[in-house]
Amino acid sequence: MEKRIDFTSGKIVKPLLLFAGPVLLALFLQAMYGAVDLLIVGKFASSADVSAVSTGSQIMMTITNLISSLCMGMTIILGQKIGEKKASEGGKIIGSGLLMFMSIGIILTIILPILAPQLAGIMHAPEEAFELTTTYIRICGAGAIVIIAYNLIGGIFRGIGDSNTPLVTVMIACICNILGDLMLVAGFNMGTAGAAIATVGAQFISVIISGILISKKELPFETNLNMVKWNSSIIKKILFIGTPIALQELLVGISFLVILAIVNAIGLTESAGVGVAEKVCAFIMLVPSAFMQSMSAFVAQNRGAGKMDRAMKGFKSAVGISFLFGVFMFFLAFFHGDILAKIFSNDQEVILAGADYLKAYAIDCLLTSFLFCFIGFFNGIGNTTFVMMQGIIGAFAIRVPVSFLMSKWEPVSLFHIGLATPCSTIVQIILCFICLYHVRKKWNNQSNGNNNLKEAV
Numbered sequence: 253m254e255k256r257i258d259f260t261s262g263k264i265v266k267p268l269l270l271f272a273g274p275v276l277l278a279l280f281l282q283a284m285y286g287a288v289d290l291l292i293v294g295k296f297a298s299s300a301d302v303s304a305v306s307t308g309s310q311i312m313m314t315i316t317n318l319i320s321s322l323c324m325g326m327t328i329i330l331g332q333k334i335g336e337k338k339a340s341e342g343g344k345i346i347g348s349g350l351l352m353f354m355s356i357g358i359i360l361t362i363i364l365p366i367l368a369p370q371l372a373g374i375m376h377a378p379e380e381a382f383e384l385t386t387t388y389i390r391i392c393g394a395g396a397i398v399i400i401a402y403n404l405i406g407g408i409f410r411g412i413g414d415s416n417t418p419l420v421t422v423m424i425a426c427i428c429n430i431l432g433d434l435m436l437v438a439g440f441n442m443g444t445a446g447a448a449i450a451t452v453g454a455q456f457i458s459v460i461i462s463g464i465l466i467s468k469k470e471l472p473f474e475t476n477l478n479m480v481k482w483n484s485s486i487i488k489k490i491l492f493i494g495t496p497i498a499l500q501e502l503l504v505g506i507s508f509l510v511i512l513a514i515v516n517a518i519g520l521t522e523s524a525g526v527g528v529a530e531k532v533c534a535f536i537m538l539v540p541s542a543f544m545q546s547m548s549a550f551v552a553q554n555r556g557a558g559k560m561d562r563a564m565k566g567f568k569s570a571v572g573i574s575f576l577f578g579v580f581m582f583f584l585a586f587f588h589g590d591i592l593a594k595i596f597s598n599d600q601e602v603i604l605a606g607a608d609y610l611k612a613y614a615i616d617c618l619l620t621s622f623l624f625c626f627i628g629f630f631n632g633i634g635n636t637t638f639v640m641m642q643g644i645i646g647a648f649a650i651r652v653p654v655s656f657l658m659s660k661w662e663p664v665s666l667f668h669i670g671l672a673t674p675c676s677t678i679v680q681i682i683l684c685f686i687c688l689y690h691v692r693k694k695w696n697n698q699s700n701g702n703n704n705l706k707e708a709v
Contacts, residue, residue: 259550260335260557265569268550272570274415276542278406281419281426283534285454287596288426289447290531292433294597297443299524302597303381303516304444306527308388310512311371312399312451314505315360319400321501323353323407324631325494328552330412331632335556342471346408347479348486353404357397364393375509376516378523384444391445395452402455405462410549412471421462428454496636500643507647511655511672518664525605525666528596529589532606533613536585536592539577540624543570547625551632560633560695567629574621586614605666612670619677626684635691642683646676 259267289309293301326349333341364371368389377385392399402425406418432450436442442449516523547570554563585592593606630639655672658665 304384322498331552360396391448425458496640500640528606547628
């Protein structure tokens with residue numbers, strides 16, 4: 253049988269790290285997957301191509317994160333069933349979820365290519381890069397069903413405590429994407445279109461190969477075609493947990509798109525600079541992102557087992573480890589952002605613009621070690637409505653207004669605009685501490701009530 257991690261007994265830090273390790277590596281490869289497009293385009297194409305891939309990939313990333321977050325509903329339900337020792341119900345959950353997500357994929361595959369020019373216009377894509385941005389969105393949008401299948405595989409296996417299978421899936425996609433970019437962008441000079449084709453093609457190949465490998469795995473529950481049914485009860489549960497996470501992710505993604513649109517309106521160099529910085533950010537935020545996903549699985553299992561004290565200990569350990577990495581990333585991004593930006597561009601002006609924006613993200617590195625672990629914790633206990641609310645407040649009450657005001661501060665500085673992100677994170681952390689206080693108070697009251705009931709009996 254495949255080795256899966258049981259978080260409900262034994263040591264806390266070791267199994268958490270064993271699970272987080274493959275998640276971290278998978279996220280690294282996923283970041284590489286997205287970065288390779290910009291890296292190769294930056295070296296072998298124009299600044300207009302860099303801007304187009306930057307804007308187009310940000311839109312597709314928002315959609316991908318939306319689906320991935322919605323899939324978290326299934327991940328959490330599977331984790332809770334494992335904790336409750338009811339893993340046999342997993343096949344029905346996956347069967348219903350598969351139908352739901354494939355339906356969403358078909359819809360997106362139809363509408364995204366149609367709406368590509370409108371999306372590029374909303375993003376204020378620079379005139380020189382408008383058509384290229386539209387092309388990128390059309391090609392990637394046509395492969396939306398493949399993108400969903402790719403993310404679905406990872407969500408299912410993280411839910412059952414297996415973080416190695418998603419790692420293999422991402423590894424295959426990353427290798428194929430690198431080869432595809434080198435052939436189409438560097439070899440055939442296809443620029444933006446080549447990068448988009450390589451992205452979708454790599455995920456398609458990954459899904460096919462991963463499907464073959466998964467068919468040979470022994471799962472903790474039975475799976476067959478008869479379980480692929482539209483079970484309204486299961487789908488409602490997936491949506492009940494996943495929708496708040498997805499809505500929060502969507503709105504947060506929109507807030508970053510708004511910031512990118514503000515920057516795009518400033519000029520092509522600034523647009524390309526922020527695009528470069530966003531790709532660097534995907535790497536410097538890897539550790540807190542890994543612990544966010546790991547915390548969801550860890551806490552979901554312990555909630556199912558009724559071991560909330562253990563869940564809290566895991567949360568504190570994750571914050572501590574994540575913060576140590578955050579300090580290192582702060583110094584790297586704040587003082588050496590130009591070196592990091594240079595990886596993705598040869599244009600000195602773009603490099604300086606990217607480094608300026610990265611200084612703000614460096615500050616956020618210190619803060620996300622708390623926020624991301626909080627989000628993983630609250631997702632794990634099923635309190636996804638709060639996760640949604642704090643994300644919306646941070647995005648639209650803080651991040652968007654601050655970035656807009658900073659864009660009017662003369663002389664315009666990408667560092668000042670970027671400060672909107674750590675400002676938002678601070679407010680979100682405060683909200684998380686308040687929520688945690690009330691959640692723990694509720695647990696204590698329930699525990700005291702159960703003890704009193706036992707004494708009365």
